[in-house]
Amino acid sequence: MEQSELLELAEKERQSQKPVRIHCCTSTGCRAAASLEVQKSMEKAVEDWGLENQVEVLGVGCMGFCGYGPMVAVSPSEQLYQKVTPEQGESIVKAVNQGEATAEKADSNHPFFTRQLKIVREHSGQIDPEKIGEYLAVGGYQSLYQVLYEMTPAEVVNEIMKSGLRGRGGAGYPTGLKWQTVAKMPPGQKYVICNGDEGDPGAFMDRSVLESDPHRVLEGMAIAGYAIGADRGFIYVRAEYPLAITRLQKAINQAKGQGILGTQIFGSPFDFRIDIRVGAGAFVCGEETALIASVEGKRGTPRPRPPYPAVSGLWGEPTLINNVETLANIPTIIKKGADWFASIGTEKSKGTKIFSLTGKIEYNGLIEVPMGISLREIIEEMGGGIPNGGKVKAVQTGGPSGGCIPPDALDTPVDYESLAKLGSIMGSGGMVVMDEETSMVEVAKFYMGFCQEESCGKCIPCRVGTVQIYELLNRILNQEATSTDLKKLEQLCQMVKQTSLCGLGQSAPNPVLSTLQYFQDEYTALVKGD
Ligand SMILES: Cc1cc2nc3c(=O)[nH]c(=O)nc-3n(C[C@H](O)[C@H](O)[C@H](O)COP(=O)(O)O)c2cc1C
Ligand code: SF4
Ligand code: FES
Secondary structure: OOHHHHHHHHHHHHHHOOOEEEEEEOOHHHHOOOHHHHHHHHHHHHHHOOOOOOEEEEEEOOOOOHHHOOOEEEEOOOEEEEOOOHHHHHHHHHOOOOOOOOOEEOOOOOHHHHOOOOOOOOOOOOOOOOOHHHHHHOOOOHHHHHHHHHOOHHHHHHHHHHHOOEOOOOOOOEHHHHHHHHHHOOOOOOEEEEEEOOOOOOOOHHHHHHHHOHHHHHHHHHHHHHHHOOOEEEEEEEOOOHHHHHHHHHHHHHHHHOOOOEOOHHHOOOOEEEEEEEEOOOHHHHOHHHHHHHHOOOOOOOOOOOOOOOOOOHHHOOEEEEEHHHHHHHHHHHHHOHHHHHOOEOOOOEOEEEEEEEEOOOOOEEEEEEOOOEHHHHHHHHOOOOHHHOOEEEEEEOHHHOEEEOHHHOOOEOOHHHHHHOOOOOOOOEEEEEEOOOOHHHHHHHHHHHHHHHOOOOOHHHHHHHHHHHHHHHHHHOOOOEHHHHHHHHHHHHHHHHHOOOHHHHHOOHHHHHHHHHOHHHHHOOOEOO
């Protein structure tokens, strides 16, 4: 396909769109609240009133306001409705021409929406993820075309380096540097893996990206493949994400059908094939070496690094492994340029980050914010604070590998280094807000219970240590522990951190250590003397 054909296809698609588009969220959260029935009722109303030439109803991806679904948005009037019932669907269609809908209006001027800066989620909730034409209409796959015909692989790697993009899967490793390492390996078989395992409790950012805009991730992977010299890619998604898997598979089939994936993409010499691998839902399989073992059909357990996957990964070949959100940033970086991307965020943390904002908070859901925004702005302004005027006691970021941040640190900017300084991590984007009713020792026990269950058992410090820490926390909560046990708890945490084989064990003690640091009085109130 020539570029002119690609642009023509996009234009044709835009021309075929109806003047009024009613977007109904059909992602997992809203589906659970009967959004498919809402969609059907609106489609029926359009048909009943003969509005087919004027109005179209689209099943779209997540709009971010998941706690208030089913969400419906009308364009161009920009009306936004929340908690829509199938009975109210008809009134939304009717209101296109006259009157008011009976459905509850959402406040689209609330900071929850207005403070967001969307790069990865730019088209989430705006396009039908099951139709490639919708993606093409918003400029989809033009970045892939651009790199294939206007840039050398080395120029692509340089652009990603210059952008300052860092991995969104947890550790924040510079993406360009990782690409460069794989690109510099001698030519031969190389692979791209997209990590969509997302096992942290409370996190659903990657699921939402895959469900809402799957082509964006495929485009990011293909650009990565071209840059590093790979002709095969795998997307690893957990079996608990059936809708993401279905939509990804549809997207892959449609892209292949258009000659955008497969052999001689856009008529160039570049071949790139993508396959899905479904994981069985073990948290440890998100760790890159365990994930690679799982893709190879082996038991998903980590192995020591080095060698890193960039040097010896899938079937022993150089492998680039990136998170869903990392790869989803790529098409926009190519389109708008590294300088544009690097102008967003802080000195060392560029671009935006998606968080799943949950817990004791007025507005929960998914937000994409520029790096450097403060935790206070996110929690108090965007999230509307604690319901009924309650006070924040702690914010947990980074899931089981992260920590609990106290309220006097709420003005901390959200970036990799600042969160690490506080004893937490950015992680993949879980953000749980806790109020004053929360027992921080219970919180530490919850996360340790999770790690204990998810430990693969390969190394002793993690296999045995997480159980011992969990039992100690239990004894503390049952008021059976002494202050000597508290000291033991800290020592045990340090030992597990320093001697475990992989990131699961190395970071499992973080929730305990951070609560010990900031909420020590809650522990001491529960223990007896020596
Ligand atoms: C226990 C554990 C679980 C992980 N789970 C995920 C995950 O679900 N998704 C992910 O992208 N990275 C996960 N990671 C990080 C990956 O090992 C790897 O660093 C990441 O996929 C690299 O991509 P990035 O550079 O784009 O962040 C996990 C790491 C550990 C130690
Ligand atoms: S640290 Fe835990 S999860 Fe990682 S290899 Fe050791 S036992 Fe397995
Ligand atoms: S799942 Fe519908 S708004 Fe997020």
